[in-house]
Amino acid sequence: MKAKFLIPLALFGVLVVFLAAGLGLDPREVPSPLVNKPAPAFKVPQLEQPEMQFAAEDLKGQVWLFNVWASWCVACRQEHPVLMQFARQKLVPIVGLDYKDKRKDALGVLQRSGNPYDINAFDEDGRVGIDYGVYGVPESYVIDKAGVIRYKHIGPITAEALEKTIIPLINELKKS
Amino acid sequence: MIPELGHFALILALCVCLLQGILPVLGAHNGRREWTALARPAAQASFLMLAASFVALAWSFYVNDFSVQYVAAHSNAQLPTLFRFGAVWGGHEGSLLLWVFMLSAWTVAVAQFSRTLDDTMVARVIGVLGLVTSGLLLFILFTSNPFDRLLPAAENGRDLNPLLQDPGLIFHPPMLYMGYVGFAVAFAFAIAALLSGRLDAAWARWSRPWTTAAWVFLTLGIALGSWWAYYELGWGGWWFWDPVENASFMPWLIGTALIHSLAVTEKRGTFKSWTVLLAIGAFSLSLLGTFLVRSGVLTSVHAFATDPRRGIFILVLLFLVVGSSLLLFAWRAPKVALGGSFALMSRESLLLTGNVLLVVACASVLLGTLYPLFIDALKLGKISVGAPYFNAVFVPIMAPVMFLLAAVPLARWKNTDIKEIALRMWIPGALALVAGALIPYLMGGWTVMTALGSALSVWIAASGVIQVARRLKSSMPPASFWGMHLGHFGIAVFAFGVTMVGGFQEEQDVRMEPGETVSVGGYQFKMIGVKDVTGPNYAAARGEFEVTKGAGAAKILEPEKRNYFSSTMPMTEAAIDAGSTRDVYVSLGEPLEGKAWAVRVYFKPFVDWIWGGCVLMALGGLFAMSDRRYRLRVKEAVKP
Amino acid sequence: MKTLYAILLVLCACGNAVAKDAAPLADDPVVEQRLIVISEEMRCLVCQNESLAGSRSDLANDLRREFRTLIKQGKTDAEIREFMVSRYGDFVLYRPPVKPTTWLLWLGPFGLMIVGVVALFVYLRRRSTEIGPENVLTDEERKRAEAMLQEGEK
Numbered sequence: 001m002k003a004k005f006l007i008p009l010a011l012f013g014v015l016v017v018f019l020a021a022g023l024g025l026d027p028r029e030v031p032s033p034l035v036n037k038p039a040p041a042f043k044v045p046q047l048e049q050p051e052m053q054f055a056a057e058d059l060k061g062q063v064w065l066f067n068v069w070a071s072w073c074v075a076c077r078q079e080h081p082v083l084m085q086f087a088r089q090k091l092v093p094i095v096g097l098d099y100k101d102k103r104k105d106a107l108g109v110l111q112r113s114g115n116p117y118d119i120n121a122f123d124e125d126g127r128v129g130i131d132y133g134v135y136g137v138p139e140s141y142v143i144d145k146a147g148v149i150r151y152k153h154i155g156p157i158t159a160e161a162l163e164k165t166i167i168p169l170i171n172e173l174k175k176s
Numbered sequence: 177m178i179p180e181l182g183h184f185a186l187i188l189a190l191c192v193c194l195l196q197g198i199l200p201v202l203g204a205h206n207g208r209r210e211w212t213a214l215a216r217p218a219a220q221a222s223f224l225m226l227a228a229s230f231v232a233l234a235w236s237f238y239v240n241d242f243s244v245q246y247v248a249a250h251s252n253a254q255l256p257t258l259f260r261f262g263a264v265w266g267g268h269e270g271s272l273l274l275w276v277f278m279l280s281a282w283t284v285a286v287a288q289f290s291r292t293l294d295d296t297m298v299a300r301v302i303g304v305l306g307l308v309t310s311g312l313l314l315f316i317l318f319t320s321n322p323f324d325r326l327l328p329a330a331e332n333g334r335d336l337n338p339l340l341q342d343p344g345l346i347f348h349p350p351m352l353y354m355g356y357v358g359f360a361v362a363f364a365f366a367i368a369a370l371l372s373g374r375l376d377a378a379w380a381r382w383s384r385p386w387t388t389a390a391w392v393f394l395t396l397g398i399a400l401g402s403w404w405a406y407y408e409l410g411w412g413g414w415w416f417w418d419p420v421e422n423a424s425f426m427p428w429l430i431g432t433a434l435i436h437s438l439a440v441t442e443k444r445g446t447f448k449s450w451t452v453l454l455a456i457g458a459f460s461l462s463l464l465g466t467f468l469v470r471s472g473v474l475t476s477v478h479a480f481a482t483d484p485r486r487g488i489f490i491l492v493l494l495f496l497v498v499g500s501s502l503l504l505f506a507w508r509a510p511k512v513a514l515g516g517s518f519a520l521m522s523r524e525s526l527l528l529t530g531n532v533l534l535v536v537a538c539a540s541v542l543l544g545t546l547y548p549l550f551i552d553a554l555k556l557g558k559i560s561v562g563a564p565y566f567n568a569v570f571v572p573i574m575a576p577v578m579f580l581l582a583a584v585p586l587a588r589w590k591n592t593d594i595k596e597i598a599l600r601m602w603i604p605g606a607l608a609l610v611a612g613a614l615i616p617y618l619m620g621g622w623t624v625m626t627a628l629g630s631a632l633s634v635w636i637a638a639s640g641v642i643q644v645a646r647r648l649k650s651s652m653p654p655a656s657f658w659g660m661h662l663g664h665f666g667i668a669v670f671a672f673g674v675t676m677v678g679g680f681q682e683e684q685d686v687r688m689e690p691g692e693t694v695s696v697g698g699y700q701f702k703m704i705g706v707k708d709v710t711g712p713n714y715a716a717a718r719g720e721f722e723v724t725k726g727a728g729a730a731k732i733l734e735p736e737k738r739n740y741f742s743s744t745m746p747m748t749e750a751a752i753d754a755g756s757t758r759d760v761y762v763s764l765g766e767p768l769e770g771k772a773w774a775v776r777v778y779f780k781p782f783v784d785w786i787w788g789g790c791v792l793m794a795l796g797g798l799f800a801m802s803d804r805r806y807r808l809r810v811k812e813a814v815k816p
Numbered sequence: 817m818k819t820l821y822a823i824l825l826v827l828c829a830c831g832n833a834v835a836k837d838a839a840p841l842a843d844d845p846v847v848e849q850r851l852i853v854i855s856e857e858m859r860c861l862v863c864q865n866e867s868l869a870g871s872r873s874d875l876a877n878d879l880r881r882e883f884r885t886l887i888k889q890g891k892t893d894a895e896i897r898e899f900m901v902s903r904y905g906d907f908v909l910y911r912p913p914v915k916p917t918t919w920l921l922w923l924g925p926f927g928l929m930i931v932g933v934v935a936l937f938v939y940l941r942r943r944s945t946e947i948g949p950e951n952v953l954t955d956e957e958r959k960r961a962e963a964m965l966q967e968g969e970k
Contacts, residue, residue, distance in 0.1 A: 002510050009502035010452060012460075017497050018546065021553035022473040023487045031558055031862060100874065126878045133903040135861035135875060158899040411870050418865055477864045519944045527939070538927035547912075547921045556917045560859050562910025564869075569925045587967040675870070685848065703838070711911045774837075 032133050032152040039066070039143050046097050047106055047120035054121040057147065059093060063173045065166070066141040067117070068097045068129060068155075071105035073137040079156035080113050086162060087116035092170055094101040096120040099129045099137055144164060144173045179244050183323040186273075189225035190313040191281070192218055195701035196306030200299035204264045204372070212299035222309065223284040230277045233322050234264050243329030246322045252335035252742060254713035262346040263336040268470060268480040269322035271349060275466075275719060278350070278357045279305065286361060286386065292384055300368035301361070311493045319486045335713065335742030338584040344404035352397030352424055352773055357594070358390020359427060362434065363459035366452040367501060369510040375448045380441035385801045387438060391431045392797035398424050398789035407752055412761055412778045414786060417566040420426060420478035422545045423465030429538040430458040433531045435797075440527055446515030447528065453505060454531075460498040461538075469493050473549060485663025519593050523587040530580050534750070537573045541566065571625075578671065581664055582639040595739045601639060608635035619680045619781065629675025636668035659800025663793050670789025676782035687768060688775045697779025699725050699760055701733075706764075706773060714740040716749075719764050719773065723753060737764045759783045797798050847887050854887075854896055855880055857910045867910065 034040075043055040067083065069076040087094055096117040098106045103122065111116075123129055132141065133152075142151040151169055153161060196218035203211025233246075237260045242248040250266045265271040283305040290298045316322075339345075365383040369375040401421070406414040415421065434454040441451045467490045468474055472482030510533040518524040544561045549557055583606060586597045612631030616622040640661045647653050682697045690705040716738040724730045733751035740747060750763040758781045765774030852869050860871035868876050879900075886896050900908045912918045 002506075005449075005506040005509050008457075009499070009506050012498055012502055015546075016491065016499075018550055018553055019467065019471075019491055019494075022549045023471060023484060023491065025473075025549070025552050027473065027475045027548070027552075029558075030904060030907050033902060046948075056350065100878075126875075127882075130878060130882060130903065135904065323963060365961045409870075413870070415863075475865050477866070479864065508952045517944060520940050529933075532936050533929070536925065536929045536932050539928055543921060543924050547918075551917060558905060558907040559912045560857065560910050561908050561912050561921065562857070564857050564911035565921070571926060573929060592950065686838040688838040689836075694838040 042128045047122040064093045068139045070101045071109045075156045076138045083116040093118045100126045179323040182229045185225045185229040193221040193306045193310040201303035202616025204296045204299045215299040215302040219283045219287040223280040226280045245324045245326040248330040248333045251333040283355045290721040299678045301364040304364040304367045338740040338747045348400040355394025359458040362387040366455035377445045384438045387805045388801045395794045417563045420472040420476045427461040433534040449509040456501045461495045519591040526584045533577045582636045603638035607638045626679035633668045633672035655799045656803040661797045666789045666792030673782045673785030682779040689772045715737045
């Protein structure tokens with residue numbers, strides 16, 4: 001007779017536990033379903049040399065970092081110095097995807113702030129971005145030798161993320 | 177100086193509320209009259225302090241004091257005065273101050289209008305309200321102080337979010353908060369009853385008008401929000417099952433169950449524990465809603481800017497308030513004596529069935545709203561639960577409720593004959609079937625959903641009209657009778673509006689140049705042109721459209737596309753010609769090449785019945801509240 | 817007579833030329849209709865809880881453009897949903913897919929309704945046979961009642 005009166009309290013307790021857990025989560029972060037799937041194929045003109053094309057399969061056999069950026073993206077400027085530093089390490093090729101941008105503006109940014117990219121693909125209409133599930137710039141992917149996406153980083157790459165997650169992963173992938 | 181005084185008033189209010197919360201409750205327990213006597217004066221004092229604080233904040237907005245951080249964040253020197261006032265509750269800190277101010281207003285109202293109540297009971301009710309207010313004041317003072325200074329002061333404020341610069345938004349939050357906060361009174365009555373051990377019909381009678389009042393405000397607040405979304409957001413929707421909308425709807429569902437359950441407890445002395453649980457539930461859902469909106473746990477257009485510290489604080493508050501109430505419930509409720517008996521088929525059981533269905537509906541909305549959070553917390557992935565889910569689940573649960581509510585007024589207390597009710601309902605039944613068959617067909621196309629919606633609306637409306645007509649043949653019924661039927665009729669009107677708009681609205685997304693026409697819903701829309709205009713804090717493109725139906729007189733509609741100086745997102749101001757049987761709605765999309773514009777044109781049949789129905793429901797509540805028996809004084813002579 | 821007809825014809829033609837019908841924004845209204853239905857049930861990922869149908873953000877515009885292409889290619893609704901889910905995950909669907917992790921979600925409300933109604937029935941059955949002490953006052957209550965009645969007679 002008495003136990004049933006405790007049911008509301010018990011249910012409430014469960015609710016509070018979940019709400020507390022929820023405080024630590026980000027409801028807007030969208031994890032990518034592309035992790036551990038082959039990187040979508042594409043072929044687009046390059047940014048610096050429009051007559052030349054770049055295709056995802058060009059880098060098969062290598063581990064590479066694919067960084068989606070744009071000249072209009074404020075957070076990308078945050079990430080830029082970190083990328084420049086990472087480029088100096090010459091660990092892996094860094095390929096940029098200039099997303100929904102104007103050539104002039106993008107080239108201007110690279111000239112002014114420096115160019116960490118080995119190659120830059122120019123995704124003018126955003127189609128490649130859609131195929132890669134890009135929803136907010138910047139986003140970065142670590143792709144292995146077989147052309148499979150191994151990791152997606154949402155938001156600007158921080159030195160911490162590089163050190164803790166990305167570089168160890170890259171080193172591991174390079175060994176295999 | 178004024179902001180500091182406002183801040184100081186908050187601190188004083190906290191001290192008074194703590195006193196108000198602790199002493200009268202202890203006094204009621206110990207029988208110390210000096211302590212219980214503190215309740216009313218304390219309520220009055222804290223109300224004055226909070227009023228002063230609120231006025232201080234409003235004043236800061238009025239004089240454009242941009243040295244106050246909150247004012248700088250939500251206002252602007254060019255902002256029209258009316259919106260400057262609305263900006264007081266345009267952000268998190270100010271809206272919380274409004275919350276707490278209203279809570280103290282309700283408290284002082286209880287203190288004022290409770291002369292016929294037992295003093296110990298009043299002391300407990302005011303005490304509980306004082307404790308809740310203290311909790312919220314602590315939250316404000318520690319994490320959300322609206323009087324924080326910004327030094328050096330800003331040149332000009334960042335402006336109120338353009339979406340909020342609208343008269344509808346001036347009234348929507350206050351109405352809504354009056355509702356949320358009003359359920360605190362029902363909650364306090366429930367706790368007082370559990371504490372005192374006196375849970376009887378008299379308690380229900382005291383509780384009822386307060387609860388109904390809160391419910392009326394909440395109904396109007398939600399309706400206002402829905403109507404605002406419809407005309408402000410530019411694409412004609414009126415409900416999105418957005419988490420914050422759900423946060424206001426859940427207390428409404430439980431509140432509806434509560435007012436019906438209170439009716440039974442008052443008249444028959446039964447369902448006492450259930451009513452108390454519902455009262456705790458309604459206010460808990462109000463608090464939960466506050467948490468959901470301000471903690472960043474769910475994504476919503478409504479969500480305030482968030483800070484994890486705030487989320488934790490509200491969660492702790494929620495845990496303490498609701499946890500302790502439910503613990504008290506688990507401890508005290510089993511001791512509550514059983515009320516009178518009643519048969520399997522009786523008014524009591526039918527009302528309880530409706531109650532159970534409303535609670536299930538509320539639980540479903542809660543499940544859908546929180547499910548993404550559950551799944552994410554359990555690391556099972558990330559999903560979204562949106563309108564398709566809620567519509568699929570909510571309608572089948574509410575349909576039986578609508579079916580029942582027409583018949584329940586005919587049921588007798590204690591024992592009722594279903595066959596007898598069925599016999600008396602054959603006319604509404606027949607009318608409903610005819611409506612279900614014909615109306616969709618007449619409107620343009622028969623589907624199951626439109627038939628069901630039409631049938632249920634007519635079922636409720638017809639049975640109401642017939643019952644009222646029959647009753648009028650004898651004496652003039654009391655206000656509560658009118659309240660019930662008005663409220664139920666309001667639901668019929670609401671449901672009819674929803675069904676018609678959902679089933680038969682028409683829209684066209686067209687490219688228009690001056691001189692071109694488009695035809696929607698039997699109306700012709702001709703674009704005359706678009707010109708540039710300037711407002712106090714925006715620049716806009718104003719379109720001019722001529723709307724005609726057949727040979728009738730032409731109406732001019734002027735939708736706008738505004739660019740507020742303070743924001744990069746353009747705002748759509750739709751132009752609506754509202755009518756009793758339809759709305760005709762034009763909104764500007766983007767400018768295209770040359771003089772062409774993308775234009776959205778809508779024909780919305782019976783859409784205003786949605787909010788009209790809500791107003792009728794609220795009116796019904798007002799009638800029910802004003803019933804004489806709530807105003808009878810003890811000393812009045814009772815005629816034999 | 818013929819002249820009259822000719823004049824009328826010319827007038828009609830002029831009339832039509834003046835009241836020009838607006839072209840639908842889309843090339844193909846049928847495709848647009850399908851587009852609206854599909855995109856209404858999907859989330860705009862860069863917005864704060866808006867659908868792909870209603871949002872005016874860049875990404876939403878791009879995705880709608882993709883959908884138009886896919887629809888014209890003859891893809892079914894399910895295929896278009898799959899297109900989105902394989903790129904953005906289940907999060908993008910407003911109608912949660914029915915899979916083991918969402919069984920509780922989809923079956924919960926109806927399960928709850930059944931449980932509620934059954935529990936109600938059992939309770940009502942039991943209740944209608946129990947007799948509550950409705951007409952029995954305690955001594956204290958009787959004294960209070962009498963006091964109140966006396967007060968009322970004054």
